[in-house]
Amino acid sequence: MSDQDRTEPRTAPDGTDQDGTGQDGTGPSVLDRRGFLKAAGFTLTGAVANGCTPAPIDQAIPFLIQPEEIVPGRSLWYASTCGGCTAGCGALVKCRDGRPTKIEGNREHPLSTGGLCAVGQAALLGLYDSQRLTTPLLAGQAADWATVDETLRQRLDAIAARGGRVRLLTETLNGPTERVWIERFLGHFSDARHVVYDPLSCSAISQACRRTHGVALTPRYRFDRAEVIVSFDADFLGTWLSPVEHAAGFRAGRSLEGDPPRLSFHAQLESRLSLTGSNADRRLVVRPEAIPGLLGELTRALARHAGVSLGNGPTPAQAGASAIEPAALDDLATRLWQARGRSLVVCGSQDVDTQVLVNLANHLLANDGATFDLARPSRQRRGDDQQLAELVRELEAGIVDALLVRGVNPVYDLPNGSALATALESEKVPLVVSFASHHDETAAVAGVVCPDCHALESWRDAEPVAGLLSLTQPAMRPLGQTRSWVESLAAWVGAPATARQLMRDTWEQTVYPRRLAGAAETFQNFWDQAVHDGFVEVEVEAEVEVAVDGAPLSFDIAVASRALAAAGQAPAEPPTDAFTLVLYPKVAILDGRHAENPWLQELPDPITKVVWDNYASLSPRAARALGVEQGDVVRVDVGNSDQPVFDGAPIELPVVVQPGQHDRVVAVALGYGRGGTRRFSELGPRWLQGRRTVAPGETVGRNVAPLAIVAADGQRHNHRSGVRVEPTGARYELASTQTYHALAVPDALAPVSGEPRPIVQETTLPAYAKDRGAGAPHGHLPGGDLWPEHPYDGYHWGMAIDLNACTGCSACIVACQVENNVPVVGKDEVRRRRDMHWLRLDRYYHGDLEGDSDAEHEGEHGGGVDVFHQPMTCHHCDNAPCETVCPVLATVHSAEGLNQQIYNRCVGTRYCANNCPYKVRRFNWFDYPHRDPLENLTLNPDVVVRSRGVMEKCSFCVQRIQEAKQQARRQGRAVADGEIQTACQQSCPTQAITFGDLGDPASRLARQVDDPRHYRLFEELNIRPSLGYLRRVRHRQDDEEIDHG
């Protein structure tokens, strides 16, 4: 057993899936585990029956002959691809005794480089969702696959025979197997089309590229190569395109290595406070309508630098004079220009002209091919809003004969979803087939539902970036009678085969020929290696759109100039009492596809810290003007808006007062109001004064997709002008894990007002360049100690968290929750401030929280707020205050510096929690139910499920420490540095967390502790925490006040 055995991903053995039963064996033996158990059970029964004593076999029996790889209690890891969204991050699936118990990032994967976001981690719970469909449905009734196949084959053949129209509507699918089989399936019909859309669409980007570069591609934005990043409303660290990849790249540019230290400059221009904006070095607050004008100004300034003439247009002063200070924009242009070829402009707008300007700016900056990579484009969002609009027209006209829907939920997430539902229900479309795994809004109006397998149950492939194939392999047999949708397609066109076979064949025919020089010699080896690694890099496929002669992509400057002229036309100034409604995705909920996942519903929003709801965010000044405060319900009325409205009914939402937001913007999250969330009415403890998470029959939050705009060109826009917001007088109590937001105490209660507490320390780049220890507060540190220190003969575990790397993305919270069996407690318990997360992310604001400062320029409205993210978990203090106060020694210090919580000794006095300065201890106020036996399969068998009345907290993943120590001991060596990764550390896309042995001077941790940026929180209490932070460095001038805007 080498150390690699433990962490190396396993290859699913070949040749176990020949019988077509979906037995995609993950075990290598001839006899699978279940079969073996059956046989063993039979043998035992026989033996017992021989003794005339009938005995039921109801207990697990150990293997008589141990299959080679299955060791009870030992995990196997399979390389796979995350199915949480379309970004295609590499994942490792941890399987224990035949069931997946955790999804982690794949360190080797070139795209995600080891991290995995909260949604990806939480996808595990979706596998064990008892409300997933387990059988196909025919007209709402459970049916078997043979019947469904027969019915569909007949109907599809009939449609093919009469030349009917078939439309396949899917999310972004970029895997070669799916592409091949979609083509084959659609080729069966004379008029068939594949329409792709993404509920969180980025289609304007590829449309813009079609205009400027002649190819409809989405560039791969290389944040790792960018030294100056200017983002116009693109939440690239949170929800935009490929957040894990971007975060890792962003982090790479801010490593502070070298002399002068390497730290990219990031400016964010946005209307609401996004996760990305919270990390910006400079943040300018503008309303969404101003963005084209600002981009135009920026582009002109860049053109002046480049000496390129872009024709006549309005001067900057005319274009967007009111938006931000011209000097600020000039400064951005200068910075970009100075870093040309190493800079990047990105934009989250869905307006094609605006995206053309982005391309122009990047072209002027010579970023093409460097940070703006079209040679290996992203295929993570390939939706085409214009084709979707065309499809909707067809559907409403009733000229489509068959609609197949896979991976999207148009009835829910399209602005005109309800009209679509009516069209589908009224049998304008004779055949609607849904591949949904749940009985979602679209499946409800589909005649046939053919549930697809969960990503952890199926063979799939993906090509998230051209030339990088990422492979999904099953980690267990399907739990129900679900079937991979590609198998269904193949079955209906008369070529039934297993998904694995389909995929293998495709790879042999289309992928293997693209292998890089020096790749495996036989297809079998190539395939084995790909399955083992979970990905393979191949030659970039020539895109059909690219000119055949292979000439380099040319840039059409004329197109860009026209777009620039269009941007110059300043938008009509909206009435001052009207708001702009901004619809945005939240980090955990995204478009609502995982809304039924309680882990994600209870994951605090990285900015507002609110759980279990969507809400109307208003700036403090706007809230004051409306006379509302947090929790007041307002009516958001789009009825008078001058843009077309799909559902004009005003929508009522509770207010969240959000510093850092534009005063004339009201922001509401998408992805809420999913029908499936009605299930949560039973969630959480029930008691006398307990309230339900949602009232029976109600959903979590409200669906605001109908408030979006579909423009004339089909592009879906997520902001709308001219919206009225009125108070209703009603109150609604939101659930939030943090209710005081400032780093400074209230002015009235502070002897020195406005002084931030030195909790999150930071400095500026120039100060840091001069003095690596800059930013440390002055203060007394305790001197000697009366008592002897803890002797550490062996390991002394510790952790360091780099605040300069942490973006606040919250992946670690879900990672910890999954690893440590942390329960979901429900909305009411969070309202009562009893969330159970062992690891939390504290978010503080500093600056102009109340929106008091007078702003001359729009860019300063709601600006002037700095945001700090601080992961907070048990600090495992050497002189732990919790340890001394426990009367029964239920929390004690280990010989390796861990502060251990002994659950079965705890009597629950809560004294330890009171005495913890970090407030990281969590108490089991109730018996948090584990009623759903299927859901319980997510529980990590290495970690105890805590009962009511005991305290719990972060253990530094002691089960992982023990596992590594046992491994090392078997091999007669010490645990190597980096061998143990805590769950939070593993998941972190920016590798902000380091765990290791403080006693080993060569360890990465020890180097970080020696870093002058390292500080320990509340060191003055002499509690000697084993966890430290590395000070944050912002790329701004010493004298640059945060309210510069």
Added chain:
Amino acid sequence: MADLALAGSASTATTAPISTAPTSTASSAANRSLRPPLIAGGKTPSEVTADICQPLERRATPLWWAAFLPSLALLLVGVAAVTYQIRTGIGTWGLNKTVGWAFDITNFVFWVGIGHAGTLISAVLFLLRQRWRTSVNRAAEAMTLFAVMCAGLFPIIHMGRPWLAFWMLPYPNARGSLWVNFRSPLLWDVFAVSVYFTISLVFWYLGLVPDLATLRDRLQKGFKQRLYAFASLGWNGSLKTWQRYEMVYLLLAGLATPLVLSVHSIVSFDFATSVLPGWHTTILPPYFVAGAIFSGMSMVLTLMIIARVTMRLKAYLTDNHIDAMAKIVLVTSMMVGFAYATEFFTALYSGNEYERFAFLNRALGPFAWSYWIMVSCNVLTPQLFWWRRMRRSLPVVFVASILINIGMWFERFVIIVISLSRDFLPSSWAGYTPTWIEIATLVGSFGLFFTCFLLFCRFLPMIAMAEVKGVLSS
């Protein structure tokens, strides 16, 4: 000492004919003539016996029932609340991840504080030769016991797993080296409170023995007589018996006196030894002791005034008694007020921003109302007692004593809840609202207290007959 020899003369021959109360020194005898009599009405010893025994020997009055039934109802409310809470979980309280203690420990400290007056009156005043104590010491001691019982309830039910409360005791067990944590102030509490309860119980019971013998002798037969006979431990009133009794009583008084200081000092260590701003202060032990005496005396005043009015004991609980206790209340109020000021000064002078904030937040933060209730009840109200007329006005003293008890409850609430709710990390700051279960539990503890006290009044002499006889004016 001839007059005192008469003091013990009882209606029956077997009861002690003499009382050699150690208070009867020459000097105090000399002083006595200068002071108003401690017992009014020129009672004879036999009248004393008759007066004090009559409530026990009659049927219960409607007034007693009118007090007892509501008390019992409150107790049952408390029992229901605690049963529900233990069945369902501590989650039925309004606590949260930041405020881990609120009503539970507030009530605990409150009741322990109430429990201070008994020992103070019986032991400390006994040693200090304060002869007026004889009228109130029995009831005060009983009050102590019941208050400590109420107090002891809360640390048990506040546990997440109260059925494992015995793990707090260092008893030999089969868990190997697993033992209690002697470094934990909560464990010190276990010892301090249980020792205090034991000594108080023994002290109270010992004082009862001569009176139980009196009761025994007043009855001729029956179950009650046998019960009193058993409980009076064969008291025969002989000189030897009295001599031994006095010696043991004196020794126990000496033993109990340090406990007056130790119990609340140790309770204050729960807070003082922690790291929490607002808790971590060296002033807490004396401050808590003063507060405990303050609140205990107020509670004694409340109960005595009720007893005096309802049980017609005006002759025994004279205005002089009320006056003397009001003076103690005034003194301890000043000590407590001084402690509040010192605490503030120390915090502001410390230069420690967390410490400063903790105190400013008390006075001006979201729970400021509770702080100002505390200050107005505990510091301002007792200032009335500078005036003799106020000290001797039953309505004024009664209302003030109740206000002081409210104030002292809030003092503990302020210390515990306000300090916890906003500590080091602003991200964890949280509020606190009690649930109905918590309120019912507090109410139930009052039910327990009054039920026990009313039963005590009904079945045991609430004034120490033997001792009162020692202070009758000749």
